Amino acid sequence: xxLTSTAALMSAAxxxxxxxxxxxxxxxxxxxxxxxxxxxxxxPVLMQVSENTVRFHGSLAPLVSACAHIARxxxxxxxxxxxxxxxxxxxxxxxxxxxxxxxxxxxxxxxHLPYRxxxxxxxxxxxQAHDAGLWVEAELGEVGGKNGAHxxxxxxxxxxAEAFSTExxxxxxxxxxxxxxxxxxxxxxxxxxxxxELAARVDVPLVLHGSSGVPDDQLGLAVGAGIRKxxxxxxxxxxxxxxxxxxxxxxxxxxxxxxxLAAGRDAVAAAVGDLCGVLQRAATAAAVRTEPx
Numbered sequence: 001x002x003l004t005s006t007a008a009l010m011s012a013a014x015x016x017x018x019x020x021x022x023x024x025x026x027x028x029x030x031x032x033x034x035x036x037x038x039x040x041x042x043x044p045v046l047m048q049v050s051e052n053t054v055r056f057h058g059s060l061a062p063l064v065s066a067c068a069h070i071a072r073x074x075x076x077x078x079x080x081x082x083x084x085x086x087x088x089x090x091x092x093x094x095x096x097x098x099x100x101x102x103x104x105x106x107x108x109x110x111x112h113l114p115y116r117x118x119x120x121x122x123x124x125x126x127x128q129a130h131d132a133g134l135w136v137e138a139e140l141g142e143v144g145g146k147n148g149a150h151x152x153x154x155x156x157x158x159x160x161a162e163a164f165s166t167e168x169x170x171x172x173x174x175x176x177x178x179x180x181x182x183x184x185x186x187x188x189x190x191x192x193x194x195x196x197e198l199a200a201r202v203d204v205p206l207v208l209h210g211s212s213g214v215p216d217d218q219l220g221l222a223v224g225a226g227i228r229k230x231x232x233x234x235x236x237x238x239x240x241x242x243x244x245x246x247x248x249x250x251x252x253x254x255x256x257x258x259x260x261l262a263a264g265r266d267a268v269a270a271a272v273g274d275l276c277g278v279l280q281r282a283a284t285a286a287a288v289r290t291e292p293x
Contacts (some may be wrong), residue, residue, distance in 0.1 A: 003071040005134045006079040006105035009044055010172065010205050010228060018282070019208075019223045021275055022046035022081060024233030026053055029265035030240070031067045035074045036265075037272025043279060044077035045272070050084045051109075060093060063099060066094050081137075082106040083231070091125050095132050105135035107174070111286035115160065122168040125213060130169070137207055139174035139231070140164045155194060162201040173198075174207040177222075184273075187211070187253025190214060192221045199226025207231065232275060243267035 008021045023034045025047050038045040047067045054060050058233045064080060085091045094106050097161035110118040122138045129136045140156050156175040165173055175198055177191045190208075199206055205228035211219065212235035219230065226269050243263040251259060 002077070003068055003075040003102055004044070004079050004104075005135070006046060006081055007171070008077050009046065010135065010202075013228045014205055019225075019230050019279060020044070020046055021272075021279055022048050022083075022229055022231045023236060023272060024053070024083065024231070025049050025063065025067055026237070027063070028066055028099050029261050030236060030268055031070050033236075033240075033265040033268030034272050035070050035076070035078060037269040038078065038276060039074060039076045040269070041273045041276030041280070042076065043213045043276040044079075045276070046081045046105075047071065047078050047227070048081040048083040050082075050233075051086060051090060051224055052084070054082075054090065060090070060097065064101045064103060072134040077187070079104055080116075082108045082281065084107075086110070086112075088125075092128070095125075095129050095134065098132060098134055103134070105137065105171075107137040107139070108170075109139055111139035111174075115164075119164060119167050122170065126169050135171045137174060138164075138168060138170045138171040139207075139209070140176075155191065156198060158194070158201045161198055165202050165204050169256065170204060172205045172207050173202055174209050174231075177208070190218045190222055192218075192225050195222055195225035205229060211235075216278045219278055223279070223282045230279070235275070236271050239267040239271040265289060 008068045013020045020042065023045060025031045025034065031047055034045065034047055049064050049067065057063050067080045084096050085094060085106055086109050089109060091106070092104065092131060098104070106129060108122050110121040113121065118140065126136045140161055149194065151221055154176045156177065161173060161175065177194050195206065206226050207229040208222055208227045209231045209234050215224070243266065244260040247260040247263045
């Protein structure tokens with residue numbers, strides 16, 4: 001166990017009819033907390049770094065290579081993924097440096113473009129990434145809440161998803177089924193029937209973005225209907241910033257950032273552990289439903 005590939009985790013999830021939790025990393029404390037929470041729960045996970053986070057840090061390599069280093073030292077299988085890549089130059093850099101950084105997958109995000117442009121741009125990058133041995137995710141249907149480019153209320157059309165998957169040769173498809181990025185409340189209502197229809201039409205794993213706003217029961221139903229990768233970001237940030245605020249409220253004169261950073265890290269670990277528990281319960285329920293009687 002340690003640093004593994006996204007393809008291996010996704011293949012296992014498909015075989016076991018469960019999902020891989022993919023947690024967004026913003027800083028080192030996030031990465032350490034994610035690994036700790038996954039180890040405690042005994043659940044393999046993905047660490048993913050978004051284009052926005054790369055821009056925040058100023059370059060790709062430092063944080064991504066740190067994630068890979070933490071994964072290598074973990075007692076649980078962890079893979080490193082690059083999320084929501086839109087910039088062509090960054091995608092090219094990611095593909096060319098992935099092997100050295102420990103990255104085994106990326107998401108090409110062209111969902112803001114018209115359908116035909118999305119197909120063409122995605123297919124172009126998929127072929128480059130496949131040549132480098134990378135697993136590739138793309139998006140169709142514009143999951144709500146991302147930088148104003150994605151449309152709240154949008155839904156992925158199953159026939160279009162089937163054609164898109166075939167034309168682009170992607171390995172995973174992010175679909176719009178009722179979730180939205182950056183939600184701070186857990187009251188999203190997923191279209192479970194649509195997930196089932198998409199899973200029946202599309203021959204690659206389905207990915208749920210905006211999962212922080214989805215209640216536990218809906219996450220379980222989504223996995224049962226065919227979601228195989230669950231992206232989580234905002235939920236970790238809520239836990240992290242809440243813990244930091246609590247420390248600073250007590251230690252009002254502190255100039256040492258380590259106590260609040262440690263509290264944030266530990267809060268991330270607890271949030272990851274809780275979500276891993278949700279996934280484990282969903283997998284158990286699915287197994288019970290499929291047992292012969």
